[in-house]
Amino acid sequence: MSKVSKLRDLTTKAASADHQEAFDEQTADDADDRSFCLLLSAMLENSLDQANDHWIGEQTEDVRKALYDQDGLLATFARKITFVTVIGIAGPVARENLRLLRHVRNAFAHAKLPITFDTPEVATVCADLVRINIFDPPEEPDQMPGLTPRKRFQVVTNETMMRLLSSTGFKVLFWDDDGVEKTIIGGALP
Template sequence: MPTPGEVDDYFVQIKAMSDREAVLAQSAFLDTFLEQALSWCMVTAPSDNRDRIFRDPGSPLGSFSARILLAEALGVVSPAMRAQLDVIRRIRNVFAHTVRPLDFENRTLAEEAAKLDPGSMTRPGFVYQTGVEITSRTRFNDTSTFVIRHVIEFIGARHKGAVDGSWPVVAAYQSTYA
């Protein structure tokens, strides 16, 4: 898992990346936190079986799609958040599996990004940008960042060590981005 400093560095670096780099990085970061959240939902610690569960060819949770589905089934994310994750996953797949240059100006990617609703991923009482045109890139970054935040908070609430500060990423993230 990343350290608090790595989390901070990550959010700074994202802004300087190309659309492809940002989408792949955001998706990988989100996937990492989903894996961690799912691990903490398991009855037995998956440390000895982590590769067999999450990474080996044919592993049951080896894909972003499988992790998203299980995250919804276990209550890590809501059905609405799972729908947003599916859009993030589809955008990620286009960038990851296309060799030609791409950015959010691409019609297909812009149409997918238009399905993202970052405002629906915020905390109650938080007012997302209003009266401002939001670019596809901003829509993607903000939605994925809000989902990452939610998953980190889920981890904090679920894992006693994270709540009492023994897992510093959660405490640092909550204090920095609250």
């Protein structure tokens, strides 16, 4: 296997709970916007993979590679979003959020100019992100219009990841500011 093939394989390996601590450190408040966006987006893409894998079911390594490799059905962020929409995991609100999150991620990944979440083009897209309910029993989420673009990106991404993981049957743990555990709703995203 070539060095490049090994590198490509690395990009399709599933992340585990053991990786979460490193992700958390790398997405801390002091992380620069580009790194923060790219890593949080990678975590979101991992959650999409887990939701898709759960729906698809256990597969051989060869089938998994065929799905996720360079030209596979689930090779790109956009294709993964389309797939979770087609199979009913993501409804119209989640689909639009995922589409916007993907475009913000792509801007940070490919912009030839320095950009931040306060760059007007980024900020206006982030303003269109919609918070979704994550709790069972349902609560109407406060859309928090005063959130900074970076914080709105973070909140919507985290809510989406929690719902995607919960849709797989994984018990996502959440405590409110008073230390009270709250149940994350399972099933399809709105």
